[in-house]
Amino acid sequence: TELALALDRGCGEAHLVRGLLAESREQWDRALTEFQYAEAVLVNDPRVYRGIGLALAATNEFEDALEPLSKALEAYPEDPVLCCRLGQAFHAVGRRQQAQACFEATLELAPTLEVAAWANSGLAAIAQTADRQTKRREAAGVPSDIQFADEDDFDPDIAPPEFRREQKQSKPMRERVLRKSAAVDDFDPSRHTRCPVCRFPNQH
Numbered sequence: 001t002e003l004a005l006a007l008d009r010g011c012g013e014a015h016l017v018r019g020l021l022a023e024s025r026e027q028w029d030r031a032l033t034e035f036q037y038a039e040a041v042l043v044n045d046p047r048v049y050r051g052i053g054l055a056l057a058a059t060n061e062f063e064d065a066l067e068p069l070s071k072a073l074e075a076y077p078e079d080p081v082l083c084c085r086l087g088q089a090f091h092a093v094g095r096r097q098q099a100q101a102c103f104e105a106t107l108e109l110a111p112t113l114e115v116a117a118w119a120n121s122g123l124a125a126i127a128q129t130a131d132r133q134t135k136r137r138e139a140a141g142v143p144s145d146i147q148f149a150d151e152d153d154f155d156p157d158i159a160p161p162e163f164r165r166e167q168k169q170s171k172p173m174r175e176r177v178l179r180k181s182a183a184v185d186d187f188d189p190s191r192h193t194r195c196p197v198c199r200f201p202n203q204h
Contacts, residue, residue, distance in 0.1 A: 012041030019051045028058045046075030050082060057085045062092035080111035084118045091122055100126050 019034030035051035042048050053069035056062070069086040076082055087102030099122060106119040 010041055012038045012045075016042065016045075016047060016051070019055075023051060023054065026058070028055045031055045032059070046072050050076065050079075053082070053089075054085055057089055060092075062089040065089045066093070078109060080106045080109040080115050080119075083109060084111065084115050084122070087119065087122050091126060096126050096129065 015034045015038035019031045019038060022028075022031035022034060031051060032055035035048055035055060038045070039048045039052065049068040050072035053065050053067075053072050056065035057069065065085070066089050069082060069089055073079065073082045073086055083102050084106040087099045087106060090096075090102060091099035103119040103122040103126070107116060111119065
């Protein structure tokens with residue numbers, strides 16, 4: 001690879017090999033740099049997508065890792081590492097259903113013990129999140145048949161009015177909030193059900 005780069009700094013294959021070598025040593029920043037150099041030459045190469053996706057996931061850049069990991073998995077659907085890392089990326093950005101599907105698929109791909117442990121850990125984390133979510137829904141009095149677009153985003157404080165938890169304010173705090181509210185152009189407490197400054201319900 002060094003000879004190839006000496007002859008041609010734009011040799012995509014050489015950068016790809018260097019990226020793979022850095023990946024094997026878990027030198028993720030260097031690996032990402034090499035894969036990005038390779039990407040400029042090896043356009044739409046799934047090997048490059050795989051390298052970039054794994055490097056981004058390893059450095060917790062999960063949102064950015066979603067696209068390259070997805071593209072790589074289309075080319076290598078039997079790769080348990082890719083499948084598991086994609087599951088971790090989905091879970092990190094709050095897309096639990098996709099994450100669970102990836103983790104379950106990983107376990108079906110006969111992964112190594114290490115990768116299987118990653119997948120099982122991911123499934124356990126999803127189960128814990130679901131349990132916490134259920135308890136929060138119950139505490140807020142939200143019926144189980146009420147569904148939200150993304151369950152991870154459910155917050156009793158910003159849920160529909162009939163499911164919001166009761167809020168209480170001390171008089172000094174309320175006075176400070178009202179003084180701040182008075183400075184907001186065109187703010188009329190009688191026309192708002194929740195204060196735009198503190199989000200507490202108006203009590204007029």
